[in-house]
Amino acid sequence: MSKTLLSEKPGPIGIFDSGYGGLTILKHIRSLMPDYDYIYLGDNARTPYGTRSFQVVYEYTLQCVTKLFEMGSHLVILACNTASAKALRTIQQIDLPRLDATRRVLGIIRPTVESIGELTQSRHVGLLATPGTVKSLSYPLEINKLYPDIKVTGESCPIWVPLVEAGESQSDGADYFVRRHIDNLLAKDAEIDTIILGCTHYPLLLDKIRRYVPDGIRIVSQGEYVSTSLKNYLERHPEMDSRCTKGSTCRYYTTESVETFLPNASIFLNSAIDADSVTL
Helix, strand or coil, rough: CCHHHHHCCCCCCEEEECCCCCCHHHHHHHHHHHCCCEEEEEHHHHHHCCCCHCCCHHHHHHHHHHHHHHHHCCEEEEEEEHHHCCHHHHHHHHHHHCCCCCEEEEEEEHHHHHHHHCCCCEEEEEEEEHHHHHHHHHHHHHHHCCCCCCCEEEEEEHHHHHHHHHHCCCCHHHHHHHHHHHHHHHHHHCCEEEEEEECCCCCHHHHHHHHHHHCCEEEEHHHHHHHHHHHHHHHHHHHHHHHHHCHHHHEEEEECCCCHHHHHHHHHCCCCCCCEECCC
């Protein structure tokens, strides 16, 4: 795609996720930065990304980022751990120079990682995430770049996302799976004092996670750190801030049917919204 197809007019901040979990990130960002305009794009028709190859995740993510650029965004947040792990670097290094070198795509792993050094005392950190995020090793690699003394132990939780998207996050049946994976993680390393929730769906399981995580272990949920990082980024980059419109609006788009998207999205937002279907 030629950059001449992209409008130079300021536009909304784009928020992308492969499914619904990015809505938890959007909710935090809008709470901290309510004056900005936002577009949320969920590739719900092709979710989940977590079990797909690096190449497929990259191709899907690039399609969605390109769509958000076409819809007016100059800044896109990959509110998806799998996309951040498997696609962000290639898009930043290879595709942005080709599409438009002035636009930016940011992920959600780095802001979370940057906070870890001040949070852990034992220097033993646990990661609860999807199989794709754990397998990518993105968290230990990024953490060790900044904090080489920190040991990171991962635990894949393949059933947690389906539980949340099925509306079962508060069910008694969810307790078994939450407890099992927390126990597995702590059995791997008893010195863990900080646990990262490396999936944007997991805040909906937070009450149960807190129930089974022993006292004294800090739980790191991404929304708070990502929103603060974005606010700081725009303060440091006024040239990008000036390309983000501020009308306090938010539009929602999905690659699946709106009738399917709306009730599921309400689980994450606790409010009714309007949405439109989009073709990539």
